[in-house]
Amino acid sequence: MKKIYLVSFAMMLAIASFSQDDKKAPSLGISFNMKDFTTPALIKATSFSNATKNWTAFSKMTPGLTVQYFQGLTSHIDFMGGLHGCFVDYPFEANTGTIQGQDKFLLELDANVNFKLLTDKHFFSPYITTGLGSSMYTGSYFGAYYILGAGFQFNLGSGTFLNLQYAHNIGVTDLVTDNMNYRVGFASPLKDKAEPKVAVVPPPPPPPAPVVEEKDTDKDGIVDSKDKCPTVAGLAKYNGCPIPDTDKDGINDEEDKCPTIAGTAKYKGCPIPDGDNDGVNDEEDKCPTVAGLARYKGCPIPDTDNDGVNDEEDKCPTTPGPKSNNGCPELKQYNFEAKAIQFAPGSSDFTKSATAELNKLASILADHKEIKKVSIEGHTDNTGKADKNLALSQKRVDAVKAYLVKKGVDASRLTVQAYGDTKPAADNATPAGRAENRRVEFKVGE
Numbered sequence: 001m002k003k004i005y006l007v008s009f010a011m012m013l014a015i016a017s018f019s020q021d022d023k024k025a026p027s028l029g030i031s032f033n034m035k036d037f038t039t040p041a042l043i044k045a046t047s048f049s050n051a052t053k054n055w056t057a058f059s060k061m062t063p064g065l066t067v068q069y070f071q072g073l074t075s076h077i078d079f080m081g082g083l084h085g086c087f088v089d090y091p092f093e094a095n096t097g098t099i100q101g102q103d104k105f106l107l108e109l110d111a112n113v114n115f116k117l118l119t120d121k122h123f124f125s126p127y128i129t130t131g132l133g134s135s136m137y138t139g140s141y142f143g144a145y146y147i148l149g150a151g152f153q154f155n156l157g158s159g160t161f162l163n164l165q166y167a168h169n170i171g172v173t174d175l176v177t178d179n180m181n182y183r184v185g186f187a188s189p190l191k192d193k194a195e196p197k198v199a200v201v202p203p204p205p206p207p208p209a210p211v212v213e214e215k216d217t218d219k220d221g222i223v224d225s226k227d228k229c230p231t232v233a234g235l236a237k238y239n240g241c242p243i244p245d246t247d248k249d250g251i252n253d254e255e256d257k258c259p260t261i262a263g264t265a266k267y268k269g270c271p272i273p274d275g276d277n278d279g280v281n282d283e284e285d286k287c288p289t290v291a292g293l294a295r296y297k298g299c300p301i302p303d304t305d306n307d308g309v310n311d312e313e314d315k316c317p318t319t320p321g322p323k324s325n326n327g328c329p330e331l332k333q334y335n336f337e338a339k340a341i342q343f344a345p346g347s348s349d350f351t352k353s354a355t356a357e358l359n360k361l362a363s364i365l366a367d368h369k370e371i372k373k374v375s376i377e378g379h380t381d382n383t384g385k386a387d388k389n390l391a392l393s394q395k396r397v398d399a400v401k402a403y404l405v406k407k408g409v410d411a412s413r414l415t416v417q418a419y420g421d422t423k424p425a426a427d428n429a430t431p432a433g434r435a436e437n438r439r440v441e442f443k444v445g446e
Contacts, residue, residue: 022119023072025159031068031185033084034061037091040168040178061182062088064106070187075119080129084108084181090137096174104138108169112147123155133169135176143176145169159189315445319370328444329371334364341400341440345383348395350403358400361442362407375415375443376400381434382421390420400440 064086110133118125149167214223220233227240234241243252249262256269263270272281278291285298292299301310307320314327321329340357378393397416426433
C-alpha cells in the first residue's frame with residue numbers, strides 16, 4: 001500500500017510541472033458515495049494482498065451523497081472541495097472508549113488537490129488526489145483526516161464532466177476511523193464560458209476637412225461653436241464657462257468644501273459648524289461641545305442647586321433635593337421623623353413625642369433658611385363622620401402651624417391643607433392602622 005502512495009506522489013510532482021493553460025472553470029458537482037470501513041480495517045489487521053481477496057461488497061457499504069466544488073489552478077491541477085453526508089453506525093477504534101449502537105448522521109468537509117495526467121481538452125483523463133478533511137458525527141464527535149485517492153474524469157462537453165473517484169480517508173485524530181470512499185457523479189460550470197470576442201477592424205478615417213478659422217468672442221481659447229458661455233471667459237473643463245458656484249454662496253465649487261450647501265468663506269464654503277449637533281451653530285453656542293437648547297444659548301438646561309434635577313423640572317431650583325421629591329429637600333434628611341407627630345383620638349392635642357419632634361422641626365427651619373416653604377398636610381382615621389374628620393384634620397394642621405410659629409418659624413413659610421380621612425396611609429380596620437392614619441405630613445417646596 002505504501003508503494004502505491006509513493007508512486008502517486010511522484011506522479012503529482014510530474015503533473016505539477018506541466019503547462020498552465022486551459023484551467024477548469026469554477027464548477028459544482030454532485031456524487032453518489034459508498035463508504036467502506038471494513039476493508040481498511042482488514043488491511044490493518046492482515047495485509048493489503050489478503051484484503052484484495054476479501055474486498056467488501058458494495059451491498060455492505062454505507063451509501064451517502066456528496067456535493068463538490070472544482071476550480072482549475074493550472075491546466076493539470078484542480079482544487080476540489082467536498083461536503084459529504086451519510087447515516088452510519090460509526091465504528092470508532094476500541095482505544096477511544098466510544099461505542100455507538102445505531103445509525104447517526106456523519107458530516108465530512110475536505111479540501112483536495114487533483115493532479116491530472118491530461119488536460120480538460122481530452123475526453124478521458126486519469127488523476128490522483130490528496131487533501132485534508134474534518135468530520136463531525138452526531139454533532140458531538142469531531143476529528144481530522146488526510147486523503148489519498150485517484151479518479152477518472154470524462155469530458156461530456158460544455159465543461160461538464162463525469163467523475164469516478166476513489167478516496168482513502170486516513171485518520172489523524174483518535175475519533176476518525178480509516179475508511180474508503182467510491183464515488184460517481186457529474187460536475188458542470190457555475191456559469192457559461194464566455195464566447196471569444198471577434199476583433200472588428202475600423203474603417204479608415206475620412207480625409208480631413210478644410211481648416212476654417214472660428215470665432216472666439218470671449219477670448220478664452222474655446223471657439224464659440226463649442227463654448228457654452230461664448231460671451232464670458234471660462235475653462236475648457238466647464239465647456240467654456242466659469243467655475244460654477246452650485247450653492248450660490250460666492251465661493252466657486254473648486255474651492256468650496258461644501259459645494260451643494262451655502263456657507264461662508266471663513267469655513268471654506270461650508271456652513272458655520274455645529275459641533276454638538278444641537279441646532280445652535282458654534283459661533284452662537286456658549287457650550288459648543290455639549291448639546292443644549294437655543295433658549296439657553298446652546299447650553300443644557302441649568303441645574304442651579306447641583307442636585308441632578310434640572311431647573312425646569314426642579315420644584316426647588318435653588319435648594320438641593322432628591323429627584324424623588326422633585327428636586328426639593330426632604331425633612332427626613334435632617335433626621336426629622338414626621339410619623340412621630342401623633343394626636344389623641346378625636347382631638348388636635350399633641351402626644352409627647354409629637355411635641356418633641358415639632359421642637360426639632362422648628363430648629364431645622366431656623367438653621368436652614370434655604371427651605372422657603374413647608375406644606376403641612378393633615379389626615380385622620382375613619383372613626384366618625386367624614387365631615388367631622390375633615391374639620392378635625394384642619395384643626396390639627398392649624399395647631400401644628402400655630403406651634404411652629406410660636407417657636408419662631410415665620411408664618412409665611414408655612415401652608416396648611418386638610419384631607420380628613422380621604423388619604424389613609426394604613427388599614428383603618430386595625431388600631432395600629434388608625435393610629436398611623438392620624439398623622440401630619442410635611443412637604444418642602446419653594
